[in-house]
Amino acid sequence: MRVHYECLTCQINQCQKIVELSTDDLEKRKRAMIFSAKLFAKHFNESSIPAVVGSDIFLELYEHLGVDDPFRGYKAKSNKLAQRVVENLKKKLKIDLRTALKLAIAGNVIDFAVGYEPEKLEKDILKMLEEELYIDDSERLFEKLGEAKVLLYLTDNCGEICFDKLLLEAIREEFPKLTIYIAGKEGAIINDATISDLKEAKLDEVGNVISTGTRIVGVPIGRVSDKFLEIFNRADVIIAKGQGNFETLGEIKDSRVFFLLKAKCKPVARELNVPLGAMVCKAFK
């Protein structure tokens, strides 16, 4: 997916968030925002992929600010919040494969949810469970998983990964012979889960945690490691969570890839031809 017209303002707002999390010094913040403007003029063009151009800009901004992981605290809070909600849901619900799938998609909202009371997040998640998937290729996903040997699971944000763990537990129970790889980013980039974040949230209990080999959001095929690419090519089924993975992998229309996401912004909703907020499990044929 290439940038839409709204991507610029969204990413500059993210730059401001990065700057605010990185320093309290108003002069430094101002210099960093002026530096950001120059980065957009340099990197942003009509054929840019939002996740990739955003990451390149954010990483240059990190360097300018002298920070490595401004979202560290934010990510920890997201995980804690999500963990509490997941534990409550496990007590309340019988979580079969289909429910777990929907929870993993609904968990994608945690991106905005740090201000949430856990009770509020839980309520919203339960409400989303009652919604239909707007695009629903889940039957095909489950069929393919029944025939597959290797599953590659591409994670998205912290917080959300606690819901991914639920889905992976359900998949392991249903398809015990599957070899599962769970990919995180090589290093910190906004609130995406790194390999360390995945290990900390104990995703290694449900599969082999690996790195994409890059800090770029999503899976930009030209920039991932050879090691990751070998597993990517070998996988029979690929579950790709969230918008960043859709932005980077949507164009190759690989029928092994199932995109699980909530369309949280207009460009992604427009690209998928779904209403804003729609929950989706989509594969290309």
Place this chain on the structure above:
Amino acid sequence: MRVHYECLTCQINQCQKIVELSTDDLEKRKRAMIFSAKLFAKHFNESSIPAVVGSDIFLELYEHLGVDDPFRGYKAKSNKLAQRVVENLKKKLKIDLRTALKLAIAGNVIDFAVGYEPEKLEKDILKMLEEELYIDDSERLFEKLGEAKVLLYLTDNCGEICFDKLLLEAIREEFPKLTIYIAGKEGAIINDATISDLKEAKLDEVGNVISTGTRIVGVPIGRVSDKFLEIFNRADVIIAKGQGNFETLGEIKDSRVFFLLKAKCKPVARELNVPLGAMVCKAFK
């Protein structure tokens, strides 16, 4: 006032609004946003005055888009809404000079209020009337008006100008010998009132409508016309409405200037050392 770190995102959001009001074509919108990014890299620096750098960028963007007044419809709606509220208030309240002053400051919210039901706007304005001014140099303003021969009134947005008319009516009644000049912009720039907008809203019934001689928001002294400057220099009292006039005139600390505004953004609130949303009638001594 020089740019604060939040000014960049705010102004890019305004560019997006301009683009959305100017064309429905998604490709044109995208090209215009990429063009905007380059404008910020070119114009925006640490010593920029927000109103001036914003106007320069918006005007180049207008040219790129081939539009002259994208806010035309928005401005007409604002005026219509404000007019209805003003008429209702005239029936309900006895509007003395002090009430009119507060109404003119409160009217500054109309910037955001086009979505408002008139009843809601009226309710909010009445609530603001009960609030104290956070900085209140109004006694000095009224004293100075009593001694003055020439008042220059610098307007801000459409909609708000209907409340300015109320204040000017009250001033004329109290100080009938005053010569009043009411300044608008030479041409369209965002939702600011132009000389035509002022005449259409019948501000010429309460004073001489003049142009600053520029389309730049506020009163950038180096860029106004000689004719305007002559009146500016001759005025005994200057009432400067809204943030744009404060941004461009705040630094000269001219004791003739009284700033009437609601601090609608953090940078202006920070600069004035008042809470966000505070209503202010401020003069420098």
